[in-house]
Amino acid sequence: MGEPRDVRAAGAVVTRKGGSKEPQVLLVHRPKYDDWSFPKGKLDPGEHEVTAAVREVAEETGLDVRLGPPLTSQRYRMLSGRYKHVDYWTAKVIGNDDVSRYRPNDEIDVVEWVPWTAATTRLTYPHDRETLAEARPLRRRTHALVVLRHAKARSRGGWKKDDRLRPLVQLGEAQAERLVPLLAAFDVTSAHTSSSTRCVQTVRPYVDTTGWPTKLYDELSEEGASVEGVVEIVDALLHGSESVVLCTHRPVLPTVLDALGVPDAGLEPGAMLVVHHRKGRVVATELRRA
Structure with a gap:
């Protein structure tokens, strides 16, 4: 038998002025350990690390947060002998x-x-102090531009109608549902999507759940995409003042x-690249799967 799997956990370095x-x-x-740390905890069975954070x-705190740029994951041995893997993000409070x-x-x-200086001595563990130091240059509020490849759709070969009307399969519908808490965690407040059915269906569970607006673009579809049109849309979203999701197709990605100046992430169906930006400048990226 091999080594037991790491205990998975997630949390956040929540900051304010x-x-x-x-x-x-x-x-x-x-009190059980008489230690000071960041709010964090174990993932529930089948839970995504983003949702868990x-x-x-x-x-643990009673505060509702939205996630900013990710931080380096921690991995350390617990008293039981097993290892714990903790994913961390910077975060800001929503509301009070x-x-x-x-x-x-x-x-x-x-x-x-x-206060930040006091926290460096208040924290009990060296690995938390390292995480705090990493978070300091990333503490300023950012926005997220979530680049999303549409979820799993019917195959082209098995679809005889207009390709723009090709829908998601059952797996794709499940992926779209799983995206809801992930997009919410990054404070997405509008959806910008290709007008093709498979893209619209991918963001629909989120907008139906939240009530946030959706804008459809032929310029983000495979049939209507042009470099000039895509760049114009991306540039406007990158310089906007809200977090958004942009859903499109593999050939357009x-x-x-x-246009964002980031490497091609090779997104699979239903996967997303979260681009954290501030004042039109990309601060960090992270690849997440539903």
Whole structure:
């Protein structure tokens, strides 16, 4: 028998502007271990790491967050001898960030906004201090441009009608449903998609769930795409003031990614490249699958 699988967990380095010039970071105290750390926790069975990060912050602190650029994952040995793998992101609170009404419990008895310098000594573990140092240059608020390849569709060979009307298969519909909490975690507030049916169906569960608007573009379809049209759309979204999802097709993706100045990620059906940007400049990217 081989080594046991790592215990998977996810969390976030949640930051805000402090009362002085020094930013603050959200820390939690665990009475069982008498330690200070970032809010984090184990993935539920079948749960995506992105969803787990947002859920765990909410459960441990009572705050609703949206994720920013990813941080280097941690991997360390637990007291049991097994290894834990923790995925981290920077994050910002959505809504009220007051923790004064937090109710202590057996798992987390203190939740506190701590000035950055104090946090470097308050954190119990060296690997958390390393993660905090990595987060500092990434703490400023960014927006996400989620480049999404449409979910699994019917094969071209088995579809005799207009290819623009080719729909998703059952697997693709399931992928589209799984995208809902992932797009929400990155604070996506509008969908920009090829007008082809398979792309529209990919973003539909998200917009139906959230009520956010959808805009359809022939210029993002295989039949109507042009370099000039794609670049114009991407440039407008990159310089916008909200997080968005752009759904298109495999042949169009290289033009989209070239316009963003990022390498071709070789997206599979239903996969997405999250491009974190600030003031028109790409700060970080991450590849995620539904």
